[in-house]
Amino acid sequence: MLKGVLEGSVLEIISREETYGYEITRRLNALGFTDVVEGTVYTILLRLEKNKLVETTKKPSDMGPPRKFFMINEAGREELRKFWEKWEFVNSKMSELKERKQ
Amino acid sequence: MNFWDKITGNDMKKEMKAFDARVQKLPADYQTAWKEINAHLWPHTDFTGRNLMPIFDGVLGLLEETAAEGQSVQEVLGDDIKGFCSALAGNEGAKSYRDKWRKQLNDNIAKKLGK
Numbered sequence: 001m002l003k004g005v006l007e008g009s010v011l012e013i014i015s016r017e018e019t020y021g022y023e024i025t026r027r028l029n030a031l032g033f034t035d036v037v038e039g040t041v042y043t044i045l046l047r048l049e050k051n052k053l054v055e056t057t058k059k060p061s062d063m064g065p066p067r068k069f070f071m072i073n074e075a076g077r078e079e080l081r082k083f084w085e086k087w088e089f090v091n092s093k094m095s096e097l098k099e100r101k102q
Numbered sequence: 103m104n105f106w107d108k109i110t111g112n113d114m115k116k117e118m119k120a121f122d123a124r125v126q127k128l129p130a131d132y133q134t135a136w137k138e139i140n141a142h143l144w145p146h147t148d149f150t151g152r153n154l155m156p157i158f159d160g161v162l163g164l165l166e167e168t169a170a171e172g173q174s175v176q177e178v179l180g181d182d183i184k185g186f187c188s189a190l191a192g193n194e195g196a197k198s199y200r201d202k203w204r205k206q207l208n209d210n211i212a213k214k215l216g217k
Binding site for chain 2: 021022035037038039040042043046061063064065067068
């Protein structure tokens, strides 16, 4: 279940500012997704890139090899909008289900 | 790619050698993880293995970046290297029958050709 949610979350984080894998992972960890590791984010980023929802640029870093930065594009914004729409739907239905239980 | 490289896999040998040189520069725990990733990824290969080359290149890039940041390989990949690899190969969930049959056919041919 978490997989689709994570993909939306990563896209949301990218939509706010151009960023890179390590930063995205730390953001998710800080949010409370403590067991999300960089490898997980990496595979999500690959998928976003393959589906042409983000643009990438390589920028040099102070240490090690150049880093890949990600920026959202038009298709990505549209996808993100749909994601939040679906999320709202699931969210409201789940609350409904929980309330009816009692 | 010329015909000779294509049938002998020479181009890939060269690439694998370049990968090895990069792996040598990584910390020991990363090298162990790299071996495990290799073992998990090869089953996802097409007949020649050429489809895996860009994936290997990307993973190695990830390992180089995170090693430079001083993270342990455990922090980067977590416990589920196998899951990481199947996500990489875009092979989530069960293989389709078509994939299975194709693999069977490929295996049979490979066997007949003496690998």
